[in-house]
Amino acid sequence: MRLRGVKRYHWARDVDEALSLLSAYQGKGAILAGGVDLARSPRTDIEGLIDITGTELSYLRADSAGLRIGATTTLSAILDHPQAREYGGGVLIQTLRTVAYPALRNMATLGGAVVSAHPWADIPTLLVALGAEVTYQSPEGEKRLPLENLYQTDFRRVFREGVLVEVRLPPWEGAFAFAKITRNAGDIALLNVCAGLGLREGRIAWARVAVGARPARGERLTWLEAGLVGEPPTERLWEQVAQEVRARLEVGEDRRASAGWRREVAGVLVRRALAQAAGKAAL
Ligand SMILES: Cc1cc2nc3c(=O)[nH]c(=O)nc-3n(C[C@H](O)[C@H](O)[C@H](O)COP(=O)(O)OP(=O)(O)OC[C@H]3O[C@@H](n4cnc5c(N)ncnc54)[C@H](O)[C@@H]3O)c2cc1C
Structure with missing residues (x-):
């Protein structure tokens, strides 16, 4: 039991x-x-x-600083929220729709996903790519920091005595896209990618790319992001990206997939997510 x-x-x-x-x-x-x-x-x-579901931490608010989502907001409530639908070119909806199945999304909260932080999970990959900041309270007071930084600490120990209260998503001029591969619908990812970019005068002004379930938790590929800035978003560029990801991405194996397979698929998924984000950003 x-x-x-x-x-x-x-x-x-x-x-x-x-x-x-x-x-x-x-x-x-x-x-x-x-x-x-x-x-x-x-x-x-x-x-x-x-x-903590009675502590009034279920909300989603939008303002000029982006979105603020209370920790106990369920994944279904986010999916139903009009402002979540618009954010980042619809990437919240695109991602959360692939998380498990509706009955689970009706219960599962965003805060729970942040704290559980399974290495195969899609939500950490999404939030790290989006530059999410988290606010938590602990006996030492309230703290707000980028989720990316929190994940580099012993965060599970933090939440033995702390409560995550809010996730903030900054506004972006551009769009994001999410891609993942699973054995079947509703299964957990064998690899997941969230990528975003903004365009200025036909060239990439900024780029964010995170890859998760490799099998480690989602992390940004800053070396790839830096190389994209200033480039025009063409098929040729996406092909170069796929090759570079295959050559440089650190991947591992587990009982679900080999490292060689992950490396091959990562090139395809990153290319697909970036091309889709570029298409949305150009609209
Ligand atoms: C069958 C299944 C399939 C799944 N599929 C996917 C998937 O496809 N993609 C994906 O990304 N994820 C997936 N998940 C993970 C899922 O998103 C998370 O398990 C879920 O969001 C956890 O939320 P919860 O509210 O149920 O957390 P709980 O079960 O209530 O809590 C989880 C952990 O977080 C702690 N915790 C929760 N809230 C807080 C808080 N506010 N402050 C401090 N600590 C807190 C709890 O103490 C506990 O340790 C799946 C999970 C399951 C069980």
Whole structure:
């Protein structure tokens, strides 16, 4: 039986209460949002579940600084939101639609996906490419930092005593596209890519590319991004990109796919995502 050590279930009224409960459990408490991951957790040391779905962290707001999404907003709520549909050339919708299946998306939250951060997951790849910033509260106070930086720390330890409250997505002049490959619909990715670019006078003004499930978690290919700036977005360029990715991308193998296969497919997926982003950016 999963989570067999659980003795108590708490409904936190606000983030402060969730924090003090976490502190009282001294590492043996866990934040519960949608529960789709936690329900499968092999951890036997958790004694208290702290439900944060009543803490008013379910929202999506758009302003000149981009989108602000509360941590307990479900993936379905994001998919249904008109401003999410427009953001980044529709990349939120394009990605989240491929995450698992509707029943799971009705429960799963954005914050849960950020904290779980499975290496095969699509959401970290998406958010890192988009330059997401996250805000969390811990006993040391509130902190906001780029998700990319958070993932370079021991973030799981941070969330043993902290609560993620918000994900911010900056505005971009341009568009993003997402591509992934799975064995069948609803399965987890064997490789995923999120790429974006902006155009100025027919040339690439900025580019962002992240690749995940390789099998490591999504990270940006900054060497590729830098080389794209100033280039015209042509078929020839995309072919060069595919070759460069095949030659330089660090990939590994796991029981789902070999390194050689991942390297080959990564070239195709990055090219596909960039070409699609360029098409949207040109509209
Ligand atoms: C069958 C299945 C298929 C999936 N397929 C995909 C897929 O195709 N693509 C993809 O990207 N992802 C996929 N996922 C991952 C899924 O997106 C995440 O598991 C989900 O979003 C977790 O959200 P949750 O609200 O259910 O988290 P929970 O299960 O409630 O929590 C997960 C973890 O995060 C912690 N936590 C949650 N919220 C917070 C918070 N605000 N602050 C601090 N800690 C917090 C919990 O304590 C726990 O450790 C899949 C998951 C499952 C189970």
